[in-house]
Amino acid sequence: SQTIHQWPATLVQPVGSPLSLECTVEGTSNPNLYWYRQAAGRGLQLLFYSVGIGQISSEVPQNLSASRPQDRQFILSSKKLLLSDSGFYLCAWRAKSSYNSPLHFGNGTRLTVT
Amino acid sequence: SQQGEEDPQALSIQEGENATMNCSYKTSINNLQWYRQNSGRGLVHLILIRSNEREKHSGRLRVTLDTSKKSSSLLITASRAADTASYFCAASGGYNKLIFGAGTRLAVHP
Numbered sequence: 001s002q003t004i005h006q007w008p009a010t011l012v013q014p015v016g017s018p019l020s021l022e023c024t025v026e027g028t029s030n031p032n033l034y035w036y037r038q039a040a041g042r043g044l045q046l047l048f049y050s051v052g053i054g055q056i057s058s059e060v061p062q063n064l065s066a067s068r069p070q071d072r073q074f075i076l077s078s079k080k081l082l083l084s085d086s087g088f089y090l091c092a093w094r095a096k097s098s099y100n101s102p103l104h105f106g107n108g109t110r111l112t113v114t
Numbered sequence: 115s116q117q118g119e120e121d122p123q124a125l126s127i128q129e130g131e132n133a134t135m136n137c138s139y140k141t142s143i144n145n146l147q148w149y150r151q152n153s154g155r156g157l158v159h160l161i162l163i164r165s166n167e168r169e170k171h172s173g174r175l176r177v178t179l180d181t182s183k184k185s186s187s188l189l190i191t192a193s194r195a196a197d198t199a200s201y202f203c204a205a206s207g208g209y210n211k212l213i214f215g216a217g218t219r220l221a222v223h224p
Contacts, residue, residue: 103149
């Protein structure tokens with residue numbers, strides 16, 4: 001069966017520090033991969049998605065970047081964190097087989113920038 | 115802009131009552147999906163309704179879709195305390211991405 005792993009679960013970082021969040025998927029190949037951010041009590045904002053290795057689409061201009069160095073690995077990065085980067089970051093995957101395939105989410109990383 | 119917008123933002127009911135949540139979207143869709151999120155966790159897919167379907171059932175869940183009004187509703191029948199969670203609709207904004215609304219926070223009291 002397919003599983004998705006995100007780490008770390010929680011992270012406290014000072015303003016101006018770098019960020020690296022990692023997401024890996026097991027049990028499937030060539031998935032679409034996604035990074036979403038959720039502010040407290042709010043909906044999900046799509047940040048990046050990837051349809052293949054090295055292919056990244058950015059939805060919101062900001063100081064974050066994403067990379068997909070391997071088929072089932074998706075990394076979210078920042079060179080210098082801002083206070084506004086605090087939030088709950090969710091990675092998800094989706095099969096390419098159909099328009100009607102659902103998203104499968106990891107358990108998220110709660111990032112607090114101080 | 116968001117594809118899905120849920121209404122109400124929050125809903126508080128007693129166990130055994132039905133809970134209805136509504137969702138509106140702005141553009142043409144391939145399908146509309148509903149997800150559930152327990153506090154501090156990732157989202158879990160509940161049900162998908164295709165653009166050519168009008169109603170779909172799964173256990174205690176009933177979803178309707180009105181493409182002429184660009185709206186959908188999720189009905190949870192005979193609610194339980196364990197149904198307490200946030201519920202999100204997500205509209206397919208193209209083949210590669212889903213756009214989520216702000217969600218409805220449901221509280222079911224024993």
